[in-house]
Amino acid sequence: MFTLLPDALSPFCAALLGLLAVLLVGRYCLPSNRHPPLPPGPKTTWFDTARLPKEYQWLTYAGWKEIYGDVIYIRVLGNPMIILNAAEAVNDLFDKRSTNYSSRPVRTMVNELMGFSWLFSSMPYTPWWRKHRAVFQQHYKASNLPSFKPVILRETYMLLYNLAEGQDDLFHHVRRSAAAIVMMLSYGHQIAPEGDIYVTIADKALSGLGQAGIFGTYLVDYLTFLKYIPAWFPGASFKRQALEWRHMNQLMLNAPFEMVKQKMAAGKAVPCFLTDQLDRIFMSDADTSKEEQLIKNVAATVYAAGADTTVSAILSFFLAMQMHPEVQVLAQKQIDQVVGSDRLPSFDDRDDLPYVDCIVWECLRWNPVTPLGLARQVAADDVYRGFHIPKGTTILPNVWAILHDENMYPDPYRFNPDRFSNKAQNATLGINELPNAAFGFGRRTCPGRALAFETIWITVAATLAVYNILKPKDEHGNTIEPDAEYTSTSLSRPKPFKCCIMPRSKEALSLVKQTLDGTV
Numbered sequence: 001m002f003t004l005l006p007d008a009l010s011p012f013c014a015a016l017l018g019l020l021a022v023l024l025v026g027r028y029c030l031p032s033n034r035h036p037p038l039p040p041g042p043k044t045t046w047f048d049t050a051r052l053p054k055e056y057q058w059l060t061y062a063g064w065k066e067i068y069g070d071v072i073y074i075r076v077l078g079n080p081m082i083i084l085n086a087a088e089a090v091n092d093l094f095d096k097r098s099t100n101y102s103s104r105p106v107r108t109m110v111n112e113l114m115g116f117s118w119l120f121s122s123m124p125y126t127p128w129w130r131k132h133r134a135v136f137q138q139h140y141k142a143s144n145l146p147s148f149k150p151v152i153l154r155e156t157y158m159l160l161y162n163l164a165e166g167q168d169d170l171f172h173h174v175r176r177s178a179a180a181i182v183m184m185l186s187y188g189h190q191i192a193p194e195g196d197i198y199v200t201i202a203d204k205a206l207s208g209l210g211q212a213g214i215f216g217t218y219l220v221d222y223l224t225f226l227k228y229i230p231a232w233f234p235g236a237s238f239k240r241q242a243l244e245w246r247h248m249n250q251l252m253l254n255a256p257f258e259m260v261k262q263k264m265a266a267g268k269a270v271p272c273f274l275t276d277q278l279d280r281i282f283m284s285d286a287d288t289s290k291e292e293q294l295i296k297n298v299a300a301t302v303y304a305a306g307a308d309t310t311v312s313a314i315l316s317f318f319l320a321m322q323m324h325p326e327v328q329v330l331a332q333k334q335i336d337q338v339v340g341s342d343r344l345p346s347f348d349d350r351d352d353l354p355y356v357d358c359i360v361w362e363c364l365r366w367n368p369v370t371p372l373g374l375a376r377q378v379a380a381d382d383v384y385r386g387f388h389i390p391k392g393t394t395i396l397p398n399v400w401a402i403l404h405d406e407n408m409y410p411d412p413y414r415f416n417p418d419r420f421s422n423k424a425q426n427a428t429l430g431i432n433e434l435p436n437a438a439f440g441f442g443r444r445t446c447p448g449r450a451l452a453f454e455t456i457w458i459t460v461a462a463t464l465a466v467y468n469i470l471k472p473k474d475e476h477g478n479t480i481e482p483d484a485e486y487t488s489t490s491l492s493r494p495k496p497f498k499c500c501i502m503p504r505s506k507e508a509l510s511l512v513k514q515t516l517d518g519t520v
Contacts, residue, residue, distance in 0.1 A: 035381070035388040039073035039082060052076060055488035057214060058371040061085060062401035071385065077222035080393040085401045087408065087437065093384065094376065094397070094442035102443040105377040105394045108227055109218040113242035114208060115249050118297040121305060122374065125443070133447060136298050139273045140185075142450040148185055149347050149454070155180045156458050157344065160466050160512045162193060167501040174314050175203070181455060182306040186299040187256045188263075188270030198256050205252040206304055208245030210489035214372055253300045274299050306448055306455075312369040312493035313360070313456050320363065320415045321469035322499045323482055327417055328469060331355050332504075335465050341507060344515055345461040347454065356461045358417035360453065363460075365435035366415050367486050369493070371400035373440060402437045466508045470500040 042064070044052075052074075053060035061083045064072050070086035084090045093101045103125035111117045120132035159177040163170070176191065179199045183189045191199060212218060218238050220226040231239040263269035264278060277295040281288055321328045338352045339345050345353070376395040383389070404412040408431055409419065419432045426432040439449040446452070463469070472480045485495045503509040 035390075036383055036386055037388065038080075039071045039385075039387040039389075040068040041073040042068070044074060044076070057488075058398050058400035061372075061396070061398050062404070065401065071387065073387075077219075079222050080390050081396065082389065082393055083396045083398055085398045086405065087402045089384075090397045090402065090437070090441055093395070094444075097382070098442040100379045100382055101376050101395065103377045103379055104444075105375050107375075108220050108224045109212050109238065109242060110209065113220065113227060113239065113246065114212060115246040116209060118253055118293075118300060119209075119304060120297055120301050121444075121446075124377070125379070131294055132298055132301075135277065135294060136302070136447050139276065140302070140448055140451060145450060145454060148451065151184050152181055152455055152458060153346065154516075155184075156455075156462050157512060157515050158193065159459065160344075160462055161516055163463075163467065163501050164503065164509055164512065168498075170318060170499065170501070171315065171496060174318075175199075175311050177459070178306065178308075178310040178314070178455070179303070181310075182303045183256070184270075184272065186273045186302045187260050188272030188275060189256065189259065190270075198252075198259075201248060201255060202252045202303055205245065205249035206308060206491070208241075208248065209304070210308075210487070210491045212245075212490075214490045252303070253296060256303075257296045257299065273302070302448065305446070306452060308491050308493075309369045309446075309452050310455050310459075312367075312491065313363045313452075314459050315494045316363045316367055317359065317456070317460055317463075318469055318499055318501075319482060319484060319494050319497055320359075320366065321464075322471045323484065324415050325470075327359065327415070328464060331359060331460075331464050335461060339465060341505075342511075344511060345458065345465050347458060349461065350457065353461060355417065355421070356457060356464075358420040359460055360456050361420050361434055362415060362417040363456065364438040365403045365409065367484070367492065367494075368399045368403055368435070368438045369491060370438075370440075371398075371492050372490065373397040373399045373437075374444065376444070397437075397441060399437050403435050407431075408433060466504060466512060468502045468504055470502060472498040472500045 061072065062085060064083070065085040070084065070089045072083040072085065074081050074083070084093070104122050106112075106124065107116075107122065110119075111122065116122065120129060120136075123129040123132065155177050158180070159173055162173040162176070166173070176193070176196075176199065179196070179202070180191045183191055183196070183198065187198075189196075189198065220238060227239075229236045229239060231243060233239075257274065260269060260272070260274045261278070264275060269275050274295060277298075278292075281291045281295070284291075334353055334355050335345060338349055350357070373396065376397070378389055378391055378393045378395060381389070381391045403409065406412050410431060420426070420434065436445075436449075439446040439452075471482060474480055480498065482497050482499070483495075485497075486492045487495060
């Protein structure tokens with residue numbers, strides 16, 4: 001049985017039904033102003049994050065490519081995110097539409113709580129960021145590389161010497177070598193062979209950056225209001241951890257900077273990036289405090305980016321050589337023919353050692369240092385391949401997936417420097433492009449890529465000239481097969497491994513000592 005509504009409610013009901021009718025007509029009968037559909041992706045509710053990978057995100061996202069394609073959309077706790085799994089999509093957006101895709105998302109955990117807002121590689125695309133990049137390029141541009149090479153050479157030869165003294169500390173020696181180069185170039189500071197207080201500070205600060213570096217690792221990246229929770233509040237361990245990391249990264253930023261200023265005041269500073277820039281400031285009418293902050297930021301960014309990227313690639317080299325002795329033999333044959341036995345390789349040999357180039361490129365491709373690149377943020381609504389990309393969306397370029405695309409890099413999981421040997425044939429077949437994706441894309445491409453490549457190159461050439469890198473043996477003399485396992489952090493590097501580093505001859509080892517002593 002139906003009951004009529006009271007007369008007093010009839011006008012309200014009529015109005016409600018009328019409004020509903022208007023909405024239905026507008027929804028289905030009038031021309032639509034709706035956006036195109038969003039890209040495909042796994043379906044999640046606002047609170048459902050169970051499908052998101054907790055580690056090695058790049059592998060999960062690469063697997064999603066088979067289901068959803070190259071451009072994948074997912075909404076995480078109300079935050080839109082797109083993963084780009086192919087070079088074509090990345091180039092279309094980051095290169096061809098760079099004005100809209102060159103900014104960075106604000107990272108609540110990293111930038112605000114941990115205090116890494118000075119890291120200019122992660123700054124939004126603003127005039128302040130452009131000033132940082134301009135200052136960097138002024139000093140570290142490719143044309144200035146010849147003036148850096150003596151520093152790089154000396155620290156590379158010091159690495160060879162240190163390996164002879166204690167090969168069990170491979171990770172420490174490689175880390176020290178990379179740090180020594182950037183500390184001298186940026187701060188004019190010579191670190192001791194056994195280590196340095198500034199390097200220790202930076203290691204602790206960058207450890208936190210590696211753990212929090214992938215966007216969304218911490219819930220506060222999605223729910224930014226959580227940053228206001230007091231550190232003592234139950235469940236706010238992320239705040240306490242952030243405060244600890246913040247202390248170390250502020251030391252990393254300020255301590256070496258103040259050290260250079262004190263040396264300049266005492267007339268004992270070594271010419272470097274900071275002395276050049278501080279002299280420029282003192283001779284200008286610029287806002288001293290703001291300009292000092294800028295060059296302080298750039299110097300610390302050079303250390304953070306330069307030391308970590310080269311360390312990872314060089315460790316990949318040592319790991320790959322023991323796993324692929326045939327590559328080592330080919331490279332050493334070429335080095336012996338070009339360099340001979342009475343000196344160590346130098347940068348002047350590069351044109352005559354093309355296979356060393358191939359090894360470096362393959363180290364950068366095989367397991368890229370930043371497998372998920374650095375996140376971008378869309379500045380304005382866009383349409384790509386018929387899909388709507390909303391303003392403010394976070395874009396993740398899956399560098400690992402791009403550099404393991406079997407259509408571009410046949411047999412992509414194999415370490416194979418030969419893939420880059422025949423440039424003409426590769427160009428004809430459209431395969432084995434140089435893995436420049438390892439250095440980023442578009443306007444946010446790593447501005448220090450030339451310095452990084454040269455550092456890795458001379459390390460590879462000099463190491464192979466002096467040493468054989470072999471698989472280790474256990475106490476019973478059995479060969480230990482290495483595992484190519486990498487960390488799942490944003491700055492990925494090989495997990496600790498052992499290898500046997502043996503001098504190729506007594507003469508080669510003595511040549512290292514003679515070179516460092518300046519007798520050659």
